[in-house]
Amino acid sequence: MEKLSLKKYGWKCVLGAEIVYFFCLIGASLPWYTTRGVELNQTMFETLPGFTWISIGSVIIGAIYFFIFAWVFAWYFVWMHNSSIVRA
Numbered sequence: 001m002e003k004l005s006l007k008k009y010g011w012k013c014v015l016g017a018e019i020v021y022f023f024c025l026i027g028a029s030l031p032w033y034t035t036r037g038v039e040l041n042q043t044m045f046e047t048l049p050g051f052t053w054i055s056i057g058s059v060i061i062g063a064i065y066f067f068i069f070a071w072v073f074a075w076y077f078v079w080m081h082n083s084s085i086v087r088a
Contacts, residue, residue: 003082010074017070021062 027033028041042053048065051058 001085003085004078006075006078009078010071013070013074013077014067017066017073018063021066025059025062 024041024045028038033041045051045062046053048062050061
């Protein structure tokens, strides 16, 4: 097993997190959710500090939060993987 690169893995996590974030934002306005589903989606986003629904500033703050969360996840995952590699 090879060591993971934090830089490569981190940017892949950021890309994935931002794509999911924007799909979730867009998904709340599409008709495939029930009213309860839309309320749940909006409530989950509103748990982010400073986030209010349908605000450009909040969308940017949310993207920054997801960027930070993705890097923290990547750092932890890479550290866990690289520190558990068995060296012969």
